[in-house]
Amino acid sequence: MAFLKILFDNLRKGPATEAFPFGEAATPDAYRGKVTFDETNCVGCNMCEHVCAGGAIRFSEQEDGLHFLIWHNTCISCGLCAHYCPTKAIKLSNDWHLSHLQEEKYEQVDHAVVPYRHCTSCGERLQPGGPMLHQLAFKGTNPRSQRLMNMCPDCRRKASYSGEAL
Amino acid sequence: MKSFEMPVGPLHVSLEEPMYFRIDVEGEEVAGIEITAGHVHRGIEYLTAKRNIYQNLALIERVCSLCSNSHPQAYCMGLEKIAGIEVPERAQYLRVIADEIKRAASNMFNVAILAHIVGFESLFMHVMEAREIMQDTKETVFGNRMDLAANVIGGVKFDIAEDRIAYVIAQLNRLEPILVKEIIPLYETNSSILSRTRGIGLINRDQCIDYGLMGPVARGSGYAYDVRSAAPYAVYDRLDVDVITYPDGDVWSRAMVRLKEVVEAIRLMRLCLRELPEGPLTSGPLPFIPAGEAITKVEAPRGELIYYLKTDGTDIPARVKWRVPTYMNWDALEVMMVGGRISDIPLIVNSIDPCISCTER
Ligand code: SF4
Ligand code: SF4
Numbered sequence: 001m002a003f004l005k006i007l008f009d010n011l012r013k014g015p016a017t018e019a020f021p022f023g024e025a026a027t028p029d030a031y032r033g034k035v036t037f038d039e040t041n042c043v044g045c046n047m048c049e050h051v052c053a054g055g056a057i058r059f060s061e062q063e064d065g066l067h068f069l070i071w072h073n074t075c076i077s078c079g080l081c082a083h084y085c086p087t088k089a090i091k092l093s094n095d096w097h098l099s100h101l102q103e104e105k106y107e108q109v110d111h112a113v114v115p116y117r118h119c120t121s122c123g124e125r126l127q128p129g130g131p132m133l134h135q136l137a138f139k140g141t142n143p144r145s146q147r148l149m150n151m152c153p154d155c156r157r158k159a160s161y162s163g164e165a166l
Numbered sequence: 167m168k169s170f171e172m173p174v175g176p177l178h179v180s181l182e183e184p185m186y187f188r189i190d191v192e193g194e195e196v197a198g199i200e201i202t203a204g205h206v207h208r209g210i211e212y213l214t215a216k217r218n219i220y221q222n223l224a225l226i227e228r229v230c231s232l233c234s235n236s237h238p239q240a241y242c243m244g245l246e247k248i249a250g251i252e253v254p255e256r257a258q259y260l261r262v263i264a265d266e267i268k269r270a271a272s273n274m275f276n277v278a279i280l281a282h283i284v285g286f287e288s289l290f291m292h293v294m295e296a297r298e299i300m301q302d303t304k305e306t307v308f309g310n311r312m313d314l315a316a317n318v319i320g321g322v323k324f325d326i327a328e329d330r331i332a333y334v335i336a337q338l339n340r341l342e343p344i345l346v347k348e349i350i351p352l353y354e355t356n357s358s359i360l361s362r363t364r365g366i367g368l369i370n371r372d373q374c375i376d377y378g379l380m381g382p383v384a385r386g387s388g389y390a391y392d393v394r395s396a397a398p399y400a401v402y403d404r405l406d407v408d409v410i411t412y413p414d415g416d417v418w419s420r421a422m423v424r425l426k427e428v429v430e431a432i433r434l435m436r437l438c439l440r441e442l443p444e445g446p447l448t449s450g451p452l453p454f455i456p457a458g459e460a461i462t463k464v465e466a467p468r469g470e471l472i473y474y475l476k477t478d479g480t481d482i483p484a485r486v487k488w489r490v491p492t493y494m495n496w497d498a499l500e501v502m503m504v505g506g507r508i509s510d511i512p513l514i515v516n517s518i519d520p521c522i523s524c525t526e527r
Contacts, residue, residue, distance in 0.1 A: 006292060006348055007288060010295075016295050030308070030324075050220065053221040054224070077309075078224035078313070078315050079315050080220055080221075080315075080323075083323045084452075086451075
């Protein structure tokens with residue numbers, strides 16, 4: 001008998017389910033969905049690749065830079081990459097619209113190139129290092145550090161010793 | 167009376183998990199039972215020694231869906247013990263919240279299935295709908311309905327900021343009255359529930375101790391063992407956990423323990439949200455884990471979960487081994503089932519809230 005009242009109340013309240021696909025499904029901001037990558041902030045530390053349980057992330061060193069690949073179908077949305085990324089270049093968006101046709105299954109890949117830097121003085125190839133890294137390492141930049149930050153260690157040493165970077 | 171042998175399983179005995187029983191039946195009665203395990207062995211323990219400590223966080227969380235927070239928690243506690251890492255206070259409180267929200271959802275799932283097996287589908291729907299409040303909360307706070315991905319070595323990787331605290335409390339305020347005023351009274355008084363669950367699947371306190379039973383199964387027989395109060399971890403020692411017991415040791419008592427534990431989980435979450443101290447979420451970026459060994463235990467929704475860890479100074483563990491409560495609870499089915507009726511088998515199996523994926527990993 002007690003249940004009849006509950007049944008009646010539930011009937012009055014109407015459907016408890018979301019109207020999706022005919023309406024929008026509420027998605028919280030913190031929802032762990034599709035991985036996004038920002039090559040301008042990546043410093044090529046490879047930590048995200050190291051912690052990725054599924055092996056969804058691949059980095060390879062090529063002539064033009066570090067090639068980044070993410071296989072969305074292999075990603076389990078654990079969020080470890082985003083947690084351990086020092087510059088938060090890799091993040092999880094709340095986009096969960098990942099369904100696709102069977103024949104497109106090998107195309108669920110995003111690719112980006114993180115360009116190498118070149119020493120502004122001698123031209124030697126340097127590992128990537130975006131502005132975010134400097135923000136993190138030195139809690140901000142000044143004109144001097146900005147001039148020095150794109151130099152190789154040797155040139156940087158010379159520049160600061162000779163005072164030209166002052 | 168005619169006696170024969172009856173196979174039950176391996177699919178869909180009560181949950182969508184493979185269990186296989188060979189049951190000796192005399193007339194309507196169960197005379198003996200033989201349990202065959204190993205249908206979902208995936209070699210996860212072996213895999214943990216092939217992956218680094220970070221990758222294992224995600225792997226271990228996927229051992230099972232319902233206790234998916236307890237596994238990484240015990241695992242992180244083990245590594246923290248070996249490395250002597252001090253987990254910040256705020257992270258400790260947040261870990262308790264993650265633990266309790268999973269317990270609430272897991273227990274409600276089990277009692278909902280009980281109603282489903284009894285054939286009371288509208289009650290099943292009602293409990294599942296109430297549980298959905300917890301699922302939505304998990305999705306909003308942690309980003310996923312089942313896998314919270316809450317723990318990292320040395321802390322947690324989620325936060326509950328002030329506005330989120332208000333949201334979680336509002337969600338708890340929605341769930342609690344449904345649970346206390348509607349669901350629990352129904353399970354206490356509804357004749358369809360009572361007639362199918364009272365006096366069925368009996369096991370007494372001494373038998374629980376003999377079989378090493380854990381969790382709501384043991385507490386449903388009056389054996390008040392709970393890791394949260396017997397060997398408190400995180401900040402459980404400050405929370406004064408109420409260990410819920412029922413004396414009768416039947417299917418109904420186990421369900422009642424689970425329901426009351428949801429109420430207790432709500433209280434603990436409230437308490438943690440109120441006391442949540444300021445501070446960092448992790449002890450630092452990348453821990454160094456020296457060679458060592460550790461044993462840790464936590465109270466998973468199904469009972470005591472023990473982890474053994476051995477490291478060798480690299481970031482790939484030498485050995486990770488765990489013992490789950492279902493292993494013992496499962497064995498005790500022979501006590502609970504023998505003498506019972508065939509038609510009660512699914513109810514009795516469900517009453518131990520079996521987690522086969524944890525047990526066979
Ligand atoms: S979310 Fe997890 S599985 Fe996905 S790319 Fe990041 S680390 Fe890998
Ligand atoms: S995305 Fe982040 S973690 Fe991955 S290589 Fe770049 S900086 Fe490192």
